[in-house]
Every structure is written in C-alpha cells, then in structure tokens.
Amino acid sequence: MGYFLSGILYLVVYLGAGALLTGYPLAQSAVANALLLGLAIAFCFVVLYRRRQWQGTQRLFWDAFAVGMAMWCVGQIGFTVSALTGQRSWVQWHTMFSLCGGIGPVVAMIARPYRGPRKAATPGVSVDLISFALLMGFVYAYFIMVPSVVAAAGPSPQATLLALVQLQRFILAAGLAYCVWAARATPWRRPFVLLASGAAAGFFLRLATSEAISHGQYREGTFYDLAWIIPYLCYLWAALETSPSELDSPGEPVRGGWRAVAVTAAPVFLIPFIGFGLLRLQPIGEAGDSVRLLLTVLSTVCGLGILTLRLSAESGELERADARIRMMAAATEQTADLILITRANGQFEHANDACVQALGYTRTELSGMTLPELLQRGLESIVDHIGQEVRQKGIWRGTLVHRRKDATTFPASSTVVALRNGQGKVTHFVGVERDVTEDLRLRDQLVHSERLSAVGELVAGVAHEINNPLQTIIGSVELMIEERPDLSSVSTVARARIVRMPRPSR
Secondary structure (H helix, E strand, O other): OHHHHHHHHHHHHHHHHHHHOOOOHHHHHHHHHHHHHHHHHHHHHHHHHHHHHOOHHHHHHHHHHHHHHHHHHHHHHHHHHHHHOOOOOOOOHHHHHHHHHHHHHHHHHHHOHHHOOOHHHHHHHHHHHHHHHHHHHHHHHHHHHHHHHOOOOOOOHHHHHHHHHHHHHHHHHHHHHHHHHHOOOOOOHHHHHHHHHHHHHHHHHHHHHHHHHHOOOOOOOOHHHHHHHHHHHHHHHHHHHOOOOOOOOOOOOOOOOHHHHHHHHHHHHHHHHHHHHHHHHOOOOHHHHHHHHHHHHHHHHHHHHHHHHHHHHHHHHHHHHHHHHHHHHHHHHHOOOEEEEEEOOOEEEEEOHHHHHHHOOOHHHHHOOEHHHHEOOOOOOHHHHHHHHHHHHOEEEEEEEEEOOOOOEEEEEEEEEEEEOOOOOEEEEEEEEEEOHHHHHHHHHHHHHHHHHHHHHHHHHHHHHHHHHHHHHHHHHHHHHHHOHHHHHOOHHHHHHHHHOOOOOO
C-alpha cells in the first residue's frame, strides 16, 4: 500500500507541476523531464542496490531492465536539451538511445527468471539477450536512423518510429502476460503481474500519446506522459517487491544442444535477410541504400561474433555437464550399495561394480539378461507388480531375493524409482539395493539371545519360588535343633552340614 500511495503522490506532483507551469513552456519541459529522469534513475538505483540479492538469470533479468532504463535516460537527456534549445525533434541522435532503452525489458524476458537462478545457464542466456538486442537495434537503425540521416524517399521516419514503438510495446505487454501465466506457481508471479500491468497500461496510453505526437499536440508535463510514468512506476514497484534468489536445485539441468544454439542464431540470420531483402523491396535512394548495406554487413559480422560466443558458452556448458556426469558415475561406482538400471521392459542397462560382484555375472553377461532372471525362482511375477506400483506411486520399497551366477541366493532391501522422458513416459527403472544377509544373521543372533535371556529369567523366577519355602524349612530345622537338647546324639557331621547349608539367595 505504501508503494501505491507513493506512486499516486508522484502522479499528483507531476501533473500538478505541469499544470502550474502551463504558461512557461521551457520551465514546464525542464521540470517534467527532470521528474521523468528522477523516476528512471530511482529504478536503476533500486536494481543496483538489490543486485546482490539476486543470482544467475534472475539477476540478469533485472540487469537487462536497468541497462535499458539507463540508455533511455541518456536519450531523454538528449531530448530535453533539444527541447530547451528550441530544436526539438523526435528523430535525432538521442532517439536511438531511447529506442534501445525499450529493448532492455523486451529481451530481459528471455532470461525466464521464474525458473530459478540457474547460474550455470547464465552465460548462454546472456549471449541470447545480446543477440536479440542486436537484431532490434539493427531494425531501429535500418528503418528509422538511416532514413532520417540520409535524405530518402519513402515513409516518414517519424511515422515509422511511432509504429515500431507501438509494436515493441505490444510485444512487451504480450510477453509479460505470458510470463505471468508461466510464473503462476512461483514467487515471481506478483512481480510479473506488476510488470505486465504497467506494460499493458503503457501500450494503451501510448496510442493517445502517439496520436498527439503525430498531430503536433504533445507537450511535456501533461497526461500524455502517463505512457512512460505508469510503466516506470510499475517497474520500480516490481523491483522493490521481488524476492531474493533462492539456492539452485542440486541437479538443475542446463538446456543445451542445437535448440539453444538455434535461439541465438535466429536473430543473427534475420539481420542479412532483412537487410539485403528490403534493399530492393523498399529502396530509399542510392546513398541510403549504401548506408543500409554497410549497416547490414557490420551487424552480420557482429552477429557471427555473438554466435561464436554462444558456441563457446555451449561448449563450456557441455564440459561442465560432462564433468558432472563423470563425478556422478564415479560416486555410483564407489558406493557399496547395489545399483541396477533396467529398461522399461526389464532388460538390463547398467550395474555398478558392487552389483556385478554381488551377482557374480560380468556386464557382458548381464547385457543379455532381464530382471526376472536375476531373482529367485518363483519370484518372477513380482517384477510386474513393481513396475505397476512405480508407475502409479513413483517408488517401490521392499525386499527381493536375488540369484547369483552360482545359483546361491541373497536377500536385498530394494528401492525402485522410475526415470521418465519429457513426455512423462517411463524409460528406465533404477533400483538401489543393499545386501541384508549379515543384517538378517545379526537379527537371528539377537532373537536367539533374547530367547536365552527369557529362559534365564524364567529359571530365575522358578528358583526364587522354590527358595522361599526351602528357606522356611531350613529356618524351622535350625530352631528345632536349638530347642531340642536331646538331639545331641545326632552326629556332629550331620549337624554341621545342616548348619552350614547355604541359604538360597532371593
């Protein structure tokens, strides 16, 4: 609520200052542009301040926004200077900076921050952003800057400018709307809702602003500037409310392969297609066509350099993935647990060293076997039950009895999970097992010890019950000996035995 009220206050100050300075066009232009610059600079400051809280592609997303906003600030300063000097024009050197400022939010969506930080994918995604930014910059220069610099026939550069800006804003609003849907179950949903709301409002407000510009009715400090103010306020609000990055998932995969390279190559190949193809379809004169040709060649060369960087980044990603696979393979081979991987039909795929040693087969022998052949006879039907339960519940736990090559058996505590492809179809089963023969032996020993202990307690209880009456008898005999002196004829040995008889312990 505080951000919302601050935005309302900014709008009141901006429109109020513009209304008070209506009769002073230079002062109105200076104050309005200063307030616009202050809003853009505040956004850049917030991103710079919070940058350490984001990681990977999430940081890259806001960096692209901030770079675009910084370039827009440069263009806005140039526009302000031209307006204050009485030479205001929408198509000048500063136009390219303002246009490039709009490129930042558009290409930032390629980072897809709602999927997580993805630090390993950041270099490749950065190259993708640069590739698309190069294409958009080439289009602006090709259709707007070159015709404005060279006296050329054809559509007015200003009309083309307004059309391209409106198209860019539509792409931004549509892309952010898709991001809202894609991030619906993540903490990035609210930031994308704010960004999409601002972009959609800016798209519709820009329709009125572009109409005013084309008819020469635009003035700074009026409601026409809401086409910039509303989106920038939403951008600032979203940057303030974006949560810090969380830790990457340990097994987060890095998207690579030819599809990743194709994403980078597509804009690079579009540059010569657009540049050379439109030279004949929309000529603007010999001088203008020559400049366009040079621009196309330079942009293509830059694009090929970017594509080379992408291939290099892809190679680095493949090396990291390969190193991770080797590390996981080494860990799998070193573990004492039995790891057995089968295909969906139960045929052997891989077994680690511990499994090979426990079963007694070689990997070559196992390659032609199925899981039922590795189980104790009579347990083959359990394989179908395991497969059904894993498909339904995702995991199965239980005890299997394996048959070795020498026909001996051993029990194994097993956990079976499924590996699925992109369509969710089960391709492999992975079983992690542990030989519990020793555990069962120790358990039997413990049960035997418990039984002996129980028998001992029983014997002790019986002896206790016998000792009680026996103690009474012995005590009575001793009293009788003491009270009957006529028993002196009893042999001394017998009396001594009776007296020295040990008393049973309780």
